[in-house]
Amino acid sequence: MSKTDESPSSGILYVVATPIGNLADITLRALDTLRSVHFIAAEDTRHTRKLLSHYDIHKPLVSYHAHNAEERGPELIDRLRQGEKIALVTDAGTPAISDPGGLLVTQALEAEVEVTVIPGPAALIAALVVSGLSTHPFAFLGFPPSRGKGRRRFFTSYAAVPMTLILYESPQRLQRTLEDILDSWGDRRISVARELTKKHEEIFRGTVAEALEYFSENVRGELVLVVQGAQEKNEPEVLEEDWKEELGRLISVTNLSVKEATEKIYSQYHLSRRVVYQEALKIKKT
Template identity: 65%
Template sequence: MHSKRSNNAGERAGPGTLYVVATPIGNLSDISLRALETLRSVHLIAAEDTRHTRKLLSRHDIHKPLVSYHGHNLERSGRELMERIEAGESVALVTDAGTPGVSDPGALLIAGAVDRGLPLVVIPGPTALIAALVASGLPTHPFVFLGFAPSRGHGRTKFFASHAILTMTLVLYESPKRLARTLEDILTFWGDRRIAVARELTKRHEEVFRGLVSRCREHFSGEVKGELTLVVEGAAEGIIAAEREERDWRGELRLLLDTPGVTLKEAVERIAAARRVPRRTVYREALRGKPRT
């Protein structure tokens, strides 16, 4: 179908093909005919979670060998998959939900195939970030996909501080356990903007909250379950200059507080002196911004 190479091992004259196959993000009916055709034709399927993928294959009566490829076996499994493709086998790469290579380990396998010059074919389909972006009601272009924010420390502070002045729509993924903290950081670093939080897209309990970040924080104040995609309004062009200085000193303060060896007192004094902000104001912000463990 997509490759003219024979499936007969004795007739293989060159490398096989790595097929990057998008699968449903929730509803198992959201899979393309081309994706099903590809999954039926390959020699094997590399899956992030074989148990999860087996449910999809069973639904569509597909019976192919499954191998595990995930964050804990990237080097070994990736090397074996490359060797099999070079030997002439065709491999379908799938992730638990959506398009492989978008915030999942599949990106490394894809990059490896490109580096080795192996045939690569992408079978497009569902991806949560696009579905959430369209459903958000916010501008769909330009936009930037930020993936997952770092979980803690200097990297997390830098993540939110560095993206605070982007004027385009921002899209990021988050886990239910960290949603409250992420909304708090968005409010602190980016301000009370419009936001859409898409939860459990395409599933029975699908929900899209639209409103200000402060209202969103109230809405999700209890226990949260399910996959989450956040779509946040970009910084307004007209107020960037007016708000940038205040956000900058707060961001700098957070960075100092996350720096090993710098005490709270030192951080406060540095910011107060350098940015000409009242020491009491900086101190209050420092108490709010102590590194969290």
């Protein structure tokens, strides 16, 4: 159930997309909406204030982010029920994609408050269309877990997905993520979009191994990774005993080092480097 604009019993939650970098990338409808609402719920009020100042918009700002969403959400819902109109914005792009905005949308719908979207920029779509990779189907994976079993499970679970994969990543973790992609998904084609729509926008296109070398120095800015999906293989199924037997022969008979044997098995059977390397260490110890 939804409410109409004229209904005095309930307000409206506007999900408003804002620029991902270049302030000119905002729609006229978004500007009209930001000027018309009672107040704006922003992920970072300081960041949003710069946008509002640029367009001479003067509206109250309320913070709504990952650290206060649980307590601030009910407050916003109460104000919507009282008939206020609220614009929800994130730091950049479309809310509810990589921020807690989705929670507020769900709460508003459960409260039978009208929710409407003011579409506009989204970093994942911008990066996808300039990547040179297949634009459909695709899967958006967000930020990989930072560490531990969750991170390993993340890369393992998506290794065989045949569609283009899109990830967000921080500059500090780019190298590690590229290494994990190479190890778990193989040396696929990849596009790394950095600082989209900004002055120093850069689009890298190549293989994962080439990206590792290209971004070996300090990296700055917002990053979107677009990775080629898993390719169908017409090769016969690889039996575990076959590659393990070959790995043992390389180490025990031909006296290759653990690293050299791992690379040969990886190249021949297209397996995870980590899995092969761990097995090689076990063989070396026996």
